[in-house]
Amino acid sequence: MKRFGWRQWALLAAFVLVLLFTGLFATRTARRALYWRVHHDEQIRPWMSLPYVAHSYRVPPRVLYEALGIPHPLHDRRPLREIAREQKRPVSEVIAILQTAIAQARAHPAASPRPPEPGRSP
Numbered sequence: 001m002k003r004f005g006w007r008q009w010a011l012l013a014a015f016v017l018v019l020l021f022t023g024l025f026a027t028r029t030a031r032r033a034l035y036w037r038v039h040h041d042e043q044i045r046p047w048m049s050l051p052y053v054a055h056s057y058r059v060p061p062r063v064l065y066e067a068l069g070i071p072h073p074l075h076d077r078r079p080l081r082e083i084a085r086e087q088k089r090p091v092s093e094v095i096a097i098l099q100t101a102i103a104q105a106r107a108h109p110a111a112s113p114r115p116p117e118p119g120r121s122p
Contacts, residue, residue: 039056040056040057040058041056041057042056044080044098045080046079046080046081046091046095047079047080047081048079049076049077049078049079049080050064050065050068050076050078050080051076051077053080053098053102057102057106059101059106060105063101063105064098064102066101067097067100067101068083068094068098070087080094080095080098
């Protein structure tokens with residue numbers, strides 16, 4: 001049996017690193033997919049952000065922003081607690097408004113169309 005040279009060891013180390021990175025990203029992807037499979041229609045809590053609520057309830061985020069009368073900023077991660085404080089409302093009132101908006105969006109899906117899927121014509 002022949003001993004490995006430095007090139008073979010380098011190639012083996014690169015292969016192991018590629019396997020580790022692939023495993024890491026596959027694990028992260030699987031965990032996220034499983035998380036959202038279980039966390040549908042979560043009870044709305046003050047720590048949640050509007051995009052989180054929109055994702056959990058499968059409604060467009062703009063529906064929730066419009067219901068609260070605020071512009072839809074990109075990458076908004078403010079919790080509902082902070083939004084309620086800024087609007088000088090109790091958190092329970094903000095949650096009630098969101099629940100009403102979600103119910104209306106689900107009752108009239110044509111009023112809140114989903115964006116077309118990539119690769120498909122509308």
